[in-house]
Amino acid sequence: MTAIEARDLRYAYPDGTLALDGVDVSIDCGERVALLGPNGAGKSTLLQVLGGVLDPDSGERRYFGTDAPADELRDRLTVLTQDPAEYLFNPTVREDVEYGPAQLDIPPAEADERVARLADRLGLEALLDKPPFRLSGGEQRRAALASALAVEPDVLLLDEPVSNVDATHRAAILDVLDELAAAGVTLVVSTPDTELVPRVADRVYLLDTEGSVIRVGPTREVLTDRALLERCGLRPPQVVELFDRLGREERPLTVTEAADFFE
Numbered sequence: 001m002t003a004i005e006a007r008d009l010r011y012a013y014p015d016g017t018l019a020l021d022g023v024d025v026s027i028d029c030g031e032r033v034a035l036l037g038p039n040g041a042g043k044s045t046l047l048q049v050l051g052g053v054l055d056p057d058s059g060e061r062r063y064f065g066t067d068a069p070a071d072e073l074r075d076r077l078t079v080l081t082q083d084p085a086e087y088l089f090n091p092t093v094r095e096d097v098e099y100g101p102a103q104l105d106i107p108p109a110e111a112d113e114r115v116a117r118l119a120d121r122l123g124l125e126a127l128l129d130k131p132p133f134r135l136s137g138g139e140q141r142r143a144a145l146a147s148a149l150a151v152e153p154d155v156l157l158l159d160e161p162v163s164n165v166d167a168t169h170r171a172a173i174l175d176v177l178d179e180l181a182a183a184g185v186t187l188v189v190s191t192p193d194t195e196l197v198p199r200v201a202d203r204v205y206l207l208d209t210e211g212s213v214i215r216v217g218p219t220r221e222v223l224t225d226r227a228l229l230e231r232c233g234l235r236p237p238q239v240v241e242l243f244d245r246l247g248r249e250e251r252p253l254t255v256t257e258a259a260d261f262f263e
């Protein structure tokens with residue numbers, strides 16, 4: 001089944017900036033997809049249009065093969081935009097994480113369980129009773145992610161979910177995303193970071209700065225095409241560069257894959 005199908009999306013901001021110019025997207029249920037592009041490419045705009053946070057000027061969107069609009073699918077489709085503060089508006093982090101489940105009439109005992117589990121996984125235990133505005137940027141991002149995950153959506157769209165997050169908590173977030181993917185959750189992650197992409201996506205939508213998708217393909221294919229990436233102001237992952245310089249034919253994308261080739 002298709003989770004999100006969008007055709008010919010066009011979106012211009014009120015000042016006239018054309019952020020999306022005829023974008024087609026089709027994402028199957030259970031897929032892991034990255035929206036990759038340089039700053040200003042339109043990743044955040046696309047993520048929000050796909051998630052129903054913004055309505056396109058023109059184009060069509062369909063979710064789960066039905067005609068239901070995105071705002072009727074709040075329990076199935078969750079968007080985490082770039083600014084974590086948008087999700088943190090309660091007196092404490094705990095209340096923010098509980099907020100989504102409460103909106104969906106999840107019984108409080110079940111909601112408590114979700115909060116405890118997510119706090120444990122994302123290292124938020126010591127922060128639950130703090131006011132969110134006292135948190136650091138990376139802490140806020142983890143708290144916002146916990147609030148998004150607490151509703152247990154089928155489709156999760158995340159805008160740069162690990163930026164500003166330290167290595168330990170980044171690994172924790174990526175482990176949680178792995179588990180969600182293994183459980184069949186559809187994941188859409190936007191990032192300008194080619195190093196992150198192999199960790200979170202099997203397929204890539206590559207955006208250029210003209211508001212267009214210039215390539216859609218398997219992660220390995222897109223991330224090893226240096227000329228294509230450079231046209232978008234991006235570079236392949238360092239491991240790809242290393243194997244290039246060593247004159248090797250293999251095309252690992254991560255240190256783990258590269259180590260396998262050396263062994």
Ligand SMILES: Nc1ncnc2c1ncn2[C@@H]1O[C@H](COP(=O)(O)OP(=O)(O)O)[C@@H](O)[C@H]1O
Nearest residue numbers: 013015017019038039040041042043044045046
């Ligand atoms: N609120 C806004 N008003 C005007 N222009 C905007 C606004 N938000 C984003 N833009 C512009 O739209 C383009 C796409 O932005 P964005 O989707 O945020 O890109 P990305 O997430 O890939 O960095 C950029 O040129 C950006 O400057």
Ligand SMILES: [Mg+2]
Nearest residue numbers: 043044045082
């Ligand atoms: Mg962005």
